[in-house]
Amino acid sequence: MIFMVFSACVAQNKPSVPTKAALINGSNDYFGTQFDDSDAISSGEMLGNYETMSKKDTLASRFSGLVTEVCKAKGCWMKLELGNGEVSMVRFKDYAFFVPQELEGKEVIVNGLAYVEEMSIRDQRHFARDGGKSEEEIAALTKVEKKYAFEADGVLIKK
Template sequence: MKKLIYSALICCSILACKNSEEKKVEAENTVEVQEKENNELAYASYGEEISAEGAVDAEAIAEDYKKLKPGDTIATSFTSTVNAVCKMKGCWMDLEIPGDEDVSVKFKNYEFFVPKDIEGKEVVVEGKAFIQEVSVEDQKHYAKDAGKSEEEIQSITEPKHEFAFLANGVLLKK
């Protein structure tokens, strides 16, 4: 009886190891396929599926923002470099454009996030550009998320108008 139990345990162990090895190989093959597909596209995609085709550069979107008045929106897509990203969740990012201001990007319906370590990387965003007023409370919240010092956070004392963008999709250049 003991031999039968030991034999059954050994068989189960061998089958479990074999099954585990097959799953590992299958997972490795899946990752290779995904990497191959993403390398062909050269982008990682977040949110809705979008295309880099037709996206304007940072200079063109900066000119568009200069023409906007509070309440106006422009449906567009543009390419830029990430200057800052939320260190808590990746739930917002600031994109560089020529001039003194960045574009503050949030994500449609809070449905997706971007990686928290993408400063300096190129992205394509698609959505709506507009100008918004940001309260002192919200500015302090974003400063905290960005990892700013307590001194920098406390120096925020007035609401401000900023270039804003509500993205329905983001492509992160690899």
């Protein structure tokens, strides 16, 4: 019995990372899905929402925040300041897009789902490496922690 396997070469649609020039000249305001940002809440209001959520809750949300950190490997996640020393770890739905690493210090609006998670030590260390943390900082991560998380289907860079 002879089996024949045929396959087609198909270009893979991998997320692209915008260039620094694209970020500066404003040609890429949105990453992912475009959305109406008129009802976006502040990061402080979002912190209040997170504080009332349990691990099983999700909340469709749209909020603005200051980017405090971006994945140094390829822009596949970012952290947004919420206030009171808290941050939201933002990942991108279906790994469909990345954001520029130069986004740190800029104000953005994210659209998607907020949730609370317990992040494993392994995952914390992975994200710390991606964020460019030192080996000492990575080694100091020794317990599972409650984290405020967000799955964004769209990001708008505020001008």
